[in-house]
Amino acid sequence: MKNFADLLIEAIKKKGSPICVGLDPRLDQLPPYIVEKNKKKYKETREAVAESILEFNKGIIDAVHDLVPIIKPQIAFYELFGYEGVRAFEETVKYAKEKGLLVISDAKRNDIGSTSEAYAKSQIGWNSYFSKEKEPVIGADAVTINAYFGKDGVKPFLELCDNDQKGIFVLVRTSNPSAGEVQNLIHENKTIYQMMGYYVDSWGADLTGENGYSSVGAVVGATYPKEAKLLREVMPNSYFLVPGYGAQGGGAEDVKPCFNKDGLGAIINSSRGITFAYQKMDFDDNAYAEASRLAVEDMKKDLAGVGVL
């Protein structure tokens, strides 16, 4: 049976790129014409912000959905506007799926026992209540996970990977300056991020699909290419979600070690570099979606230059 990785690979081949578009809206960078319109309609409320974010996201999705396999909204930027922001997040996921995109909820969730189960259901699963059966909550295809709790915190997510073609991306090596404080500690000649890599590999061992890739992926920052190469060996069957391209400093050469020899095995995320390209390109604000499409096409060429799919 096909797993999440198979669906992802199918989409990558169809769209011809391994690009993930990060939707991390910032109110002060949204096109002014969108914000002003919603402010007029909803006054100076969180609802006005939420509606602006949603309208902006829909514009980006419309512009890039035929070029990229997957998007990744970062939930923190939505939670910043309370439950209204969360509503915009849910609507964004729904709209992207209607447009044939896969969606990663970038939420870095995890906990233990029944709490973890609640997160799993909320992010990538279904909830049932009253007479309703299997109603998606956020309904994303995959979610990012922080596995400091060990396997039992991850288990409810693994069950959804197994039964419902869902995926997870476990934080292994993050791209921030102080990532090493915990991740570079050494256990028996292995770093903690390597150890986390071994866990990811083992958790995914029974969850490989038709293409040989498991539905348990890893977050591997593009800012450490040497480490990416090492982690590729530790987790040969895992998809890497690679942040840090563009705005955070990584380029195509830096992300190349995240891929396997088959040209598969990684998706490269860019957020600001795509969504707010209109500012950098000095386009009018009402041409923000066209600018994002051009930025994706540039990124596609850049990645093709190092021979990855």
Add this chain to the structure above:
Amino acid sequence: MKNFADLLIEAIKKKGSPICVGLDPRLDQLPPYIVEKNKKKYKETREAVAESILEFNKGIIDAVHDLVPIIKPQIAFYELFGYEGVRAFEETVKYAKEKGLLVISDAKRNDIGSTSEAYAKSQIGWNSYFSKEKEPVIGADAVTINAYFGKDGVKPFLELCDNDQKGIFVLVRTSNPSAGEVQNLIHENKTIYQMMGYYVDSWGADLTGENGYSSVGAVVGATYPKEAKLLREVMPNSYFLVPGYGAQGGGAEDVKPCFNKDGLGAIINSSRGITFAYQKMDFDDNAYAEASRLAVEDMKKDLAGVGVL
């Protein structure tokens, strides 16, 4: 100047207990009369669930607010019902604060850079947009943190601890069976959870208040008393948030090592054991709040027996 720990100690002394009440609502355990009433009003919707949760929480808060210093809603159980659930979470925090309680948002959040800042603002800080200045989002007094990212992910939270009397509880040693897979790995003769303890101690070094406790606390599971004793030495100035009392198996003797000799230094969480006491005590469902008060009084006696405040 007073910090979060000072506010907490003040509240502990005033209420005469170090008890934290966990609000982890489960639809199938809510008093049927509340659920039926809201189902009649809102039909079989998420709104009906959210309103039921909120009504239930208010009943618990009314019943225990003079006996306990602090409550801890676990956000996963609210997110399970989408943005309507998140609204109930926000309203719960607001109501608890109106009743003079401190609130920990149990959200296990963290990320890097501006994403982490968005989480910090959303959970314990303020947002400003349009002409609004400093409007709280969730507005909790403290939040639980997963620090796998190292210090720079924690920094936006530390700034709110420093400037706004807010607090954080960093995951150090969790109470679940597979916690050790990551937390018990050994770096230079020290476990990863000990290393995390050292970080917590250092991050809080400049954030101590009038009572000598810092606003950077730690989550330390009650299921490992020996480890708690060791961690008490590693983090003498940190408040411990201790889950695992009651339902998860820990008793008063087990949590004693989490306290300092001054009888301070820890708050002990109980969730189901208090909120769903009416089921265990075989009370009518409309007496659920009284049952929760009795459960708190029992827990208070139990803890007093081992001489902690």
